[in-house]
Amino acid sequence: MEDGSSSRGHPLLRWRKVEGAYSHGFSLAQIQSLAAICRTLLPPPPSLDSFHSQPSLPDEVGEMMARHGRPEAVAVVRIVLKILSSRLGSLLLCGTLCIDAKWPFLHTFSQLPLHTREAILRAWSKQSGVFVPLRITFLLVKFFCLFYFFARADENSKNPAWESIGYRVDTRERGWKEERPLEKGIIETVDEDDISIRQSLLDKGVHVAEDNTIRCDVVVVGSGCGGGVAAANLAMAGLKVVVLEKGNYFSPRDYSSLEGPSMAELYEKSGLMTTVDGKFMVLAGSTVGGGSAVNWSASIRTPDHVLQEWSTEHKIKLFNSQEYHSAMDQVMTRLGITESCEREGFQNQVLRKGCERLGLKVEPVPRNSPRDHYCGSCGYGCRTGDKNGTDRTWLVDAVDNGAVILTGIKAEKFILEDSNDNSNGRHQRRKRCVGVIASSLGGKIKKKLWLEARATISAAGSLLTPPLMLSSKLENPHIGRNLRLHPVLMTWGYFPEEGSEFSGKMYEGGIITSVHHVTGTESGSGSRAVLETPLIGPASYAGLVPWVSAADFKDRMVRYGRTAHVFALVRDNGSGEVVKEGDVKYRLSQKDKESLRVGLRQALRILIAAGAAEVGTYRSDGQRMKCEGLTAEAMEEFLDSVDAVGGVRTRGEHWTTYFSAHQMGSCRMGASAGEGAVDENGQSWEAEGLFVCDGSVLPSAIGINPMITIQSTAYCISRRIAISLQKGR
Template sequence: MSLKCFSRGNNNIKNTKRSTECPAFIIECEAVVVGSGSGGGVIAGNLANSGHKVLVLEKGSYLARTNLSLLEDTSMDQMYLGSGLLITADMDVMLLAGSTVGGGSTINWAASIQTPQHVLKEWSESYNLELFGSEFYKGAMKIVCDKMGVQSEIEDEGFQNMILRKGCQELGYPVETVPRNAPSGHYCGWCSMGCKDGRKQGTAETWLVDLVKSGNGAILPECEALEVIHEKKNDNSGKSKAVGVAFAFKNYDGVRQIGMVKSKVTIVACGALSTPSLLKRSGLKNPNIGRNLHLHPVVIAWGYFPDSQPMSNEIWPKAGKKSYEGGIITAVSKVVANFKGSGYGAILQTPGLHPGMFSALMPWVSGLDIKMRMSKYSRTAYIFALARDKGSGEAFSPYSVTYKLDKTDEENLKLGLEKTLRILAAAGAEEIGTQHTKGRSLKVKEASLKQFERFVKEESSIGMGKHSVPICSAHQMGSCRMGVDPTTSVVNSKGETWEVEGLFLGDSSVFPTALGVNPMVTIQSISYCTAQSVLQVLKNQKSE
């Protein structure tokens, strides 16, 4: 089934705004999806598999496996929003978000954790969203996990996760294996730059492949949505109806042009940092748009494990292990997660850090110090604490993000930082430290118990914010949250906006609260459910 394309002389979309007055061409389809990540990719694949004509607009570029450089600077520039250099207005939180075909699922760390039970309970009972207490949603989680081949086996655990696991075991802390959308033998460490062998099953390897193979759709990379076009309905509802999307692209001569998609339904899935600004540009007035943003703030501790020991033949992890190799997240500790209490705490995991990001996070003490730190890079393990945050902020564009850390979140991060330092020491680190600007560290094996306890207490008691300790965020959510009341939310339980009929959202922006774990499975599961709602709308339109 082909997509219909018209010259601009056939433009029959009424009441358009300036950016749509003279498009170079118009494409007609049944559904247009803005964004190709964990949300947009799932919805697009489902609609195409059901026989509907679907067009996906992706702001980022498409990089085939053979074109992946796996070089840090190039990958950041090509595959991340803002070239990986986004930051909150007060410069306290560094933000990482994917911007490429497959979105975050292309550059994430493969962790595939289902929506925790206490979160489902909170969303279904406290927010009255019956979807999250339903068998339908549980079924959606199974479907998306099966699609991605999620499994929990590990043939050879990487350097950092070995250390997290051993430290927890030595201290009696709980530690679990993290399910991943990659096979048990997936041992690379470059997942944040794409998957060159295609074994990590993001949307570019699953749902978007379905879209293309179905013959019912296409993906247009490097096309930025400018606005959702909507017209007033001819009734007394006061609502409007989505009829398409205007987008910008560059032609073969590098000249910026405008294209238009005419569709029966529109799905916006740009991510929690970008979806609000598109809705605002499109004239939506809901005051909740862009608000209630959560970031899963992260703070990090490090430990150095030399690959030689002058007084011992025992080297652990073995000398061949490097910090940048292996599955990035295969272990998690919930020692301070508080899953059985309020549900608000911090989980402990390991990041994927290559030299550029490693050096950016390492505090500057002196030229000699940073040289020494970099020489130890390959044997330095990082463990981070990630808070399920009560604090929130606003994202009216990816370049205008504000965020305030709640006091509870700060205490949870401090507690998490304390635990990470203890874990690193228990696993056998020679030296430990945090990212505090003073750059202090402790030679564990030369310190007395009293010195160790004082160091841990002091480093984990430092106030967050005001540039004292770098805070990072790789998960943004909640900026167009789902709810049952249009005065407090942006979309209903079907993912459709309260203001514009036929306009659906399909990304992490619809989360009612922070999630507290890696969000890919939850995004895909909600989006799968939203896709079924979109299919019903298309079915109803066909029967009218």
């Protein structure tokens, strides 16, 4: 299993490891125990191209788990698998179910019949307290086994199980106009070495000193919503800009719409990042274009009540200024925002019809794509090239004005010097940033790259900007704190195709084209929750859907294509922190849990009103209800049982997983160093010349999809930087 081995211009297709070259570190005995669990999770032959025909699958699952699972959780799994390989160990973890009246009387887990192993796994999924390691083992193996089984593809981009569940990969003709619109500004370091990188930079007009120090006006770390806008504005102001992106560059011709390899190449931690406690799965883009290259196109202006709150309670006057509103207009124009779509996909048809039947307001969602854009796989890169991420807009503007983008480059720390800022009338900063030190990832460049600049911008996102600033010895207490995640929980409804008024499959059509706002309890406070529809591929669905038996799992997968999802998103009051790369901590407030519960209940009502044959949640016990002949009393009784208890370590039998695709606030703006990590200009309170230009500067959560807010904020910050640098010439 490769980590997504695409190089320049190569489609995102391959995602497997050469058999016999595994580095997972599991022993043969552990792999045998793992194989037994996998055979239990997946239906027996001939269902879904069974596990039994794939002898290498346990090794593949072990490899993926070792590579992407949290180390402490994987360590627990290793111990459990080792114990299960012995008879006495199996007795300890599985109880009397391992005992038989016939010789050899006591069996290992792998020797038990399927129905017994199923009963054991069901028991593990409910364990808590001292036995929570068994729940962790169940969750980790279940997720990675089922995810990999439905993500893998052969040389022809096929998976036999996809036909069984009615899934088809998007193979429409690609409609791009330019093959690689950023080509003239891109340097892909995977193709460079210590000697050639110097010449490549010189060829693109970047000054490289004799000691190989790279000099420019501005260096931007990150190329997403914040970095892309900043690079464009600064380059168009006549400044020499160098952008550092640790991900790779892909254009529409490279996208395959294959879930596994696309997530491996385009997302942070291959799209498998979790919070430290495992309660949240966190999606963040990691490619040229960042989150804008893989998001779901929703392009919503910052709500007025949020702008008012930020300008008054947080004392950031920018957000209630004409400057900011003008920036939003400029961003909406550059992204080509359309206010509605010509045709809605299956899931959005369901959401709209359910709302209409209940008399609820449902609104069209503005998108950064044409009205006829009917793409259900934009989360894996838009293969038609119609979605206007920064890789198709702002970064094109940047390279057209001389900016250079280095891919496969990771910033390690900022170069800080003592400051001589003693001027009156502004905050005195003790440090001055003069650039950044970076290193190449996976290429032939062995030396560190030193980039000196008049201004340095961190646009690495809310999960990576704080660790980068802290690794540079900055100490403001707000760095890495106040993290907001827009917590999400999902519901589902099954709509049989026969006789249905809704056409299509759940993976077809625009991902988010309709939205319902669950009314807030306080006037002017915005929504209690936002209801939208997600992209969820077959592998993600398989890994996350509740598992109670192999037969039940098969039934859920066969119905995958006609299972509509509606998720509830809340503007969180709870917060978290990320002070070390990859270690995201978050605590959901009780108020947020209640808002999620309200949102879930409303989503289920909508699905029922739309005519679902069955509805349910993602709670671990497979919470579901058939709708035929449903009485009002029975529906209310079911809805009363819906809760928002999340996390594998949660006490009690039932739990669910929260999701987050929006991260904000971890280096928030503040009116002073005591109230935020950066000022209203995005400049660090500690280091002159160091700016933050991504979602981490937002004072709090927004409550809606944040792309327009992040880009508009970056527009204002970068325009101010440009004016300042032009004056300083």
